[in-house]
Amino acid sequence: MKKDVLYIVVPCYNEQEVLPLTTERLRDQLKTMVDAGLVGEESRILYVNDGSTDSTWQLIEGFTGQHQEVCAVKLAGNVGHQNALMAGLEVAAERADIIISIDADLQDDVSVMTEMVNKYHQGCDIVYGVRRQRKTDTWFKRNSAKAFYKLMRRLGVKSIYNHADYRLMSRRAVNQLMKYRERNLFLRGIVPLVGYRTDSVYYDRTERAAGESKYPLSKMLSFAVNGITSFSIKPVRMVLSLGVIFTLVALGILVYVLIAYFSGRAVSGWASLILSLWFIGGCVLIGLGIVGEYIGKIYIEVKDRPRYNVERQILQ
Ligand code: UDP
Ligand code: MG
Numbered sequence: 001m002k003k004d005v006l007y008i009v010v011p012c013y014n015e016q017e018v019l020p021l022t023t024e025r026l027r028d029q030l031k032t033m034v035d036a037g038l039v040g041e042e043s044r045i046l047y048v049n050d051g052s053t054d055s056t057w058q059l060i061e062g063f064t065g066q067h068q069e070v071c072a073v074k075l076a077g078n079v080g081h082q083n084a085l086m087a088g089l090e091v092a093a094e095r096a097d098i099i100i101s102i103d104a105d106l107q108d109d110v111s112v113m114t115e116m117v118n119k120y121h122q123g124c125d126i127v128y129g130v131r132r133q134r135k136t137d138t139w140f141k142r143n144s145a146k147a148f149y150k151l152m153r154r155l156g157v158k159s160i161y162n163h164a165d166y167r168l169m170s171r172r173a174v175n176q177l178m179k180y181r182e183r184n185l186f187l188r189g190i191v192p193l194v195g196y197r198t199d200s201v202y203y204d205r206t207e208r209a210a211g212e213s214k215y216p217l218s219k220m221l222s223f224a225v226n227g228i229t230s231f232s233i234k235p236v237r238m239v240l241s242l243g244v245i246f247t248l249v250a251l252g253i254l255v256y257v258l259i260a261y262f263s264g265r266a267v268s269g270w271a272s273l274i275l276s277l278w279f280i281g282g283c284v285l286i287g288l289g290i291v292g293e294y295i296g297k298i299y300i301e302v303k304d305r306p307r308y309n310v311e312r313q314i315l316q
Contacts, residue, residue, distance in 0.1 A: 003040030006033065006117065007071075007096035009088035011081055012060070013050040015104040017210035019059050022104050023070065029110045030069060038117045039098065046071045047104075048088040051078030064314045071316060076309040081214070082185040085165060086178075087308045093174040095315070100168045102129075105211065107136075108166040109203035116168040116201055125173040125196035129166035131205040148224050155232040158192040160200065167191065183300050183307065184230045186223075229293050236294065239287040246283070 008026055012019065026045045033039045047060045049072065063070040073091055075084060085101055092099045098120055102108055108129055116127040137145075149161050165187060169177070176194045177187075192198075215223070229235070 003037065004097035004120075005095065006030070006039040006043040006098045006100065007092035008043075008045045008113075009048065009085065009092050009099060009101045010045065010104050011048045011050055011084035011088060011101075012052060012056050012104045013078060013081070013084070013214050014052045014054045014056060015211055015214075016052075016054045016056050016059055018105050018208070019047075019056060019063075021209050022106055023063050023067070025106060025110050026102075027067060027069065029113055033114060033117060036114070038114065038121070042095075044069050044071045044095075046073065046088055046092055048072075048084045048091075049074045050081070050084035051075055061314070064316070068316060072314045074311045074313075076311040079308045081165070082187055083307045085187065086185060087310065089169070089174050090178060091310075091313070091315075093171050093178070097171050098168060099171070099174055100166075102166050103164070106209035107205055107207065108164070109206070112201045112203045113168075119199045119201065120168055120170060123197055124168075124199045125170040126191060126194065126198040127168040128160050128163045128198065128200040129168075130160060130200045130202050131162045131164075132202045133204060136205060136207040144220070148227075152189075152227060152231075155228055155234045157189050157227065157231040159188045159227075160192065163188065163200070170196075172196075181304075182230065183304075184226055184297055185307075186227045186230050189227060189231050225293075229297060233294075235290045239290055242283060242287070246280070 008030065010022070010026070015022070023045070030039075030043055030045060034041055034043060047063075047070070049057045049060055057074055060070075060072045060074075064072050073087060075087060079087075089099060089101065098117065100113055100116060102110070108131075112129060116129070119127045149159065152159055169191070173191075173194055173196050176196075177190060180190050180193070182190075
């Protein structure tokens with residue numbers, strides 16, 4: 001019987017410091033799995049170069065020359081982690097039966113891939129890699145991530161706690177994923193929507209092996225906003241409830257004004273007037289901002305631009 005082919009998809013953006021080590025580790029892991037008969041010999045490591053400005057691509061090109069199991073896709077520009085990952089998944093889905101995505105920085109334990117593949121053979125289509133603890137992340141990163149997961153859950157977005165983008169997907173799961181045609185990609189939210197049989201494997205997250213995080217605070221924030229507004233219309237509903245509450249409060253004030261008028265205490269309260277003016281003005285602006293966020297999304301979806309442009313492929 002022909003063995004299932006595995007593709008390990010690795011998005012890379014300016015990862016020259018860590019790539020040699022990553023390649024070594026991934027090749028070792030792949031070899032272990034091939035030798036154990038878990039996956040076929042045609043299995044590959046697929047690097048997606050996300051418009052790096054350092055020598056990442058030259059390195060990758062070198063690896064493809066040295067090692068038969070290394071393949072690469074070079075995107076024409078920087079499209080961001082999620083889009084780069086999607087590019088890799090799409091290429092891999094044409095050749096592989098099993099696809100595992102992992103970050104280039106070796107923060108995720110490479111060796112649990114064996115367990116993931118075992119779960120696949122037991123019939124799972126999606127296997128999440130879940131971090132057991134985040135001791136090595138900074139206090140800020142740990143807590144902001146926790147708050148974010150909680151908020152997402154409150155807003156009704158299904159996502160797996162402490163799971164990033166380290167996961168196994170079968171070819172049919174990836175094919176299904178590709179039917180979600182949206183441009184504001186938040187894979188962690190979409191993958192659970194794909195359905196199919198899922199399971200998780202657990203590991204300890206370690207520090208970045210080399211180089212710096214490619215997610216500065218600004219990118220993290222926009223990622224979080226994206227995750228929420230791409231999946232939930234609750235913020236808009238909140239504006240609506242706020243509107244209802246304000247109308248009720250206004251009714252109360254009307255009663256107060258009428259009583260004041262008839263009891264002859266009318267010309268009162270410049271302060272309260274100016275206060276409510278500012279307050280309501282502020283609320284209107286917040287409402288507009290939230291609605292604007294959604295209109296912005298509609299705008300981008302409607303344009304239906306390609307997610308990325310492949311410049312070159314090395315597949316062997
Ligand atoms: N990455 C990417 N494009 C970007 C930013 C990041 O392909 O614009 C890749 C990066 O090379 C890494 C992964 O996405 O493989 C996750 O990034 P990083 O480890 O810096 O994020 P963190 O772990 O700090 O959240
Ligand atoms: Mg990382």
